[in-house]
Amino acid sequence: MLVVASLVCGFIFGLGLLISGMMQPAKVLAFLDILGIRNGTWDPSLAVVMAAALAVAGLGTILARQRPQPVLAPTFDVPTKTAIDTPLIAGSALFGIGWGLVGLCPGPALENLATLSPPLIVFCVAMAAGMIAHDQWYAKRPAAPPSGALAGADG
Amino acid sequence: MANFTPLSAAIGGALIGLASLLLMLLLGRVAGISGIAAGILGIGSLDRGWRLAFIAGLILAPVAAMLAGYAVPAPTMPASWFIVITAGFLVGFGARLGGGCTSGHGICGIARFSKRSIAATLVFMGAAVIVVALMRHVVGG
Numbered sequence: 001m002l003v004v005a006s007l008v009c010g011f012i013f014g015l016g017l018l019i020s021g022m023m024q025p026a027k028v029l030a031f032l033d034i035l036g037i038r039n040g041t042w043d044p045s046l047a048v049v050m051a052a053a054l055a056v057a058g059l060g061t062i063l064a065r066q067r068p069q070p071v072l073a074p075t076f077d078v079p080t081k082t083a084i085d086t087p088l089i090a091g092s093a094l095f096g097i098g099w100g101l102v103g104l105c106p107g108p109a110l111e112n113l114a115t116l117s118p119p120l121i122v123f124c125v126a127m128a129a130g131m132i133a134h135d136q137w138y139a140k141r142p143a144a145p146p147s148g149a150l151a152g153a154d155g
Numbered sequence: 156m157a158n159f160t161p162l163s164a165a166i167g168g169a170l171i172g173l174a175s176l177l178l179m180l181l182l183g184r185v186a187g188i189s190g191i192a193a194g195i196l197g198i199g200s201l202d203r204g205w206r207l208a209f210i211a212g213l214i215l216a217p218v219a220a221m222l223a224g225y226a227v228p229a230p231t232m233p234a235s236w237f238i239v240i241t242a243g244f245l246v247g248f249g250a251r252l253g254g255g256c257t258s259g260h261g262i263c264g265i266a267r268f269s270k271r272s273i274a275a276t277l278v279f280m281g282a283a284v285i286v287v288a289l290m291r292h293v294v295g296g
Contacts, residue, residue: 005181006205010212011219013174013186013258018217018227020167021160026231030158032280032287043158049168050261056172057266060179070183077183078267081254084274091253092260092275096282098245101238101290104230105257106250107188109243110210112230114217119232123243130247131193138251154187154255154264154272 002072014111020049023111025103032100079154175263178209185267187259188213189250253279 021027030036030043070076099105102123104112109127112120175186182205191206217227233239250256253275255264260279264272 002182003204003208006178006208007212007215009174009178009181009186010209011216012170012177012212013209014213014216015220016167016170016172016174017213018167018220019170020164022167023217024228024230027158029287032283033291034284035288035292040156041158042156043160044156045158045160045164048161048164049171052165052168053172053175053262054266056169057175057179057262058172060172060176061267063176064179064183067180070179071181073181073183075183076179078179078185079254079264079269079271081271082269084271087252088254088271088275089278091249091251092278093249093253093282094245095249095253095256096279097286098242098247098249099257099279100283100286101242101245102233104242105188105246106192107213107256107258108230109246110188110192111213111217114214114221115227115229117229117232119236119239120230122236123232123239126240126243127247128192128196130244130249131189131251132196132247133244134248134251135193135197154185154190154253154259154269154275 005072013107016049016053017108017111021045022049023108025108027103028099028105028108029103032103081154171258171262172266175258175266179263185259185263187255187263189247189256190254190259193251249279 017023027043028046030041031046034042036042064076104123106127109124113124178184178186191209194206195203221227255275260272260275265276
């Protein structure tokens with residue numbers, strides 16, 4: 001049941017990315033290209049996608065806080081960190097540089113595997129390598145925290 | 156703003172939000188794609204089932220659209236393999252170091268009113284805007 005629910009959630013998420021046009025790196029880059037506002041090529045669609053997603057997901061937060069536990073699981077597993085620290089800022093900056101170079105973030109990248117595009121597959125392999133490289137490095141640090149903290153990131 | 160598609164953006168965005176809402180209410184999990192994917196790649200990870208199912212659903216959406224006769228074009232990618240590989244690595248490494256990506260911080264995190272996620276989103280948006288400006292208007296200009 002848990003697996004079926006998760007599959008349906010992934011499917012709805014994928015439909016959202018597809019319908020909004022966010023599967024297309026060109027459309028994402030047209031948003032990030034703010035200087036395009038000068039000649040009318042700037043595309044604010046991504047801001048509308050985020051606003052609509054936040055409105056519905058925010059409602060989810062309010063509904064979840066009224067429940068003692070999720071419908072299909074024993075506990076809510078939500079991030080607990082609150083500090084704005086160096087890893088958060090450095091990691092987000094590196095992520096933003098990569099996102100700006102191609103216009104792909106993890107969701108649309110994985111979803112685009114359905115198109116079997118060779119450069120896209122290479123991108124996904126490099127992305128997986130980046131994730132593994134980070135997690136290996138993180139686990140080998142001298143003051144490595146318990147392994148549970150690895151998966152317990154913000155998202 | 157000739158390419159602006161507010162209606163499909165609003166519908167698609169609402170669906171992305173709905174998926175995040177359902178995953179939280181049903182499974183109690185955050186719909187952060189980088190975190191979900193990293194949990195699949197991780198050694199000794201015990202809860203791969205729901206993660207694999209979510210990613211499978213994500214990939215099945217465009218497959219279903221294709222089967223229904225809807226054209227799903229291949230993504231436009233840079234010609235340079237160096238850029239493709241560098242960008243992919245930075246996206247994967249950066250999302251893990253920063254604890255999330257566009258979905259985990261940008262949508263789920265902000266929807267939970269997390270200051271960390273607001274900060275992360277401002278930083279990656281800013282970095283991406285600067286990179287695109289440099290690539291299109293300085294290097295490519």
